[in-house]
Amino acid sequence: MAAPVARAQALADGAATREALRAALAGFDGCPLAATATNLVFDDGNPDSGLMLIGEGPGAEEDRAGKPFVGPSGQLLDRMLASIGLDRTKVLITNLIPWRPPGNRNPTDAEIAVCLPFLRRHIALVRPRHLVLLGALATHALTGDKAGIRRMRGKWVKLTVPGLDTPVPALPMLHPAYLLRTPGAKRDAWADLRLLRRALDGAGSAR
Numbered sequence: 001m002a003a004p005v006a007r008a009q010a011l012a013d014g015a016a017t018r019e020a021l022r023a024a025l026a027g028f029d030g031c032p033l034a035a036t037a038t039n040l041v042f043d044d045g046n047p048d049s050g051l052m053l054i055g056e057g058p059g060a061e062e063d064r065a066g067k068p069f070v071g072p073s074g075q076l077l078d079r080m081l082a083s084i085g086l087d088r089t090k091v092l093i094t095n096l097i098p099w100r101p102p103g104n105r106n107p108t109d110a111e112i113a114v115c116l117p118f119l120r121r122h123i124a125l126v127r128p129r130h131l132v133l134l135g136a137l138a139t140h141a142l143t144g145d146k147a148g149i150r151r152m153r154g155k156w157v158k159l160t161v162p163g164l165d166t167p168v169p170a171l172p173m174l175h176p177a178y179l180l181r182t183p184g185a186k187r188d189a190w191a192d193l194r195l196l197r198r199a200l201d202g203a204g205s206a207r
């Protein structure tokens with residue numbers, strides 16, 4: 001049998017719709033996290049909104065609900081979105097890793113590598129006008145830039161996504177779980193939210 005990353009790539013490439021991609025992920029046995037998770041956590045929100053948020057991976061609540069960002073960091077994320085007039089009808093939310101790592105440990109490089117083809121295909125099928133990358137893991141995995149998130153946050157980058165003709169403007173931000181642990185960083189988060197709002201209003205420098 002082909003190596004897991006090659007199988008992931010072939011399955012992801014073969015998915016012509018978001019629903020087909022969800023089904024392909026649900027049937028994929030090349031990531032060991034699928035065996036220990038309760039549910040696949042695929043996405044939540046509005047795929048036609050033009051704005052896609054990418055977190056790290058499900059925690060305990062998300063694993064139980066099969067939905068991203070429903071626990072404490074999800075509640076903070078909802079408040080952050082509300083502060084710039086957004087809610088889940090106006091964004092699509094997904095994660096770098098669609099299955100909960102046991103005990104909320106960070107995913108390994110191998111686990112990230114096998115999930116990335118699915119995430120990139122997810123982005124290509126949704127065709128967002130803007131992306132928000134929540135936290136270091138999603139930012140590093142998608143941009144390939146391993147600089148610290150405190151340095152990368154708040155600056156738009158262009159993300160080349162296979163299957164899309166033009167790069168997608170992506171804004172790295174601090175992860176809500178980090179903000180819960182580090183309230184002093186909230187000021188940076190609000191600055192980044194204002195940048196996002198400006199870009200959505202067509203006034204920012206995202207493009």
Ligand code: URA
Nearest residue numbers: 055056057058068069
């Ligand atoms: N943290 C994430 O990155 N994603 C979730 O879905 C929940 C918490």
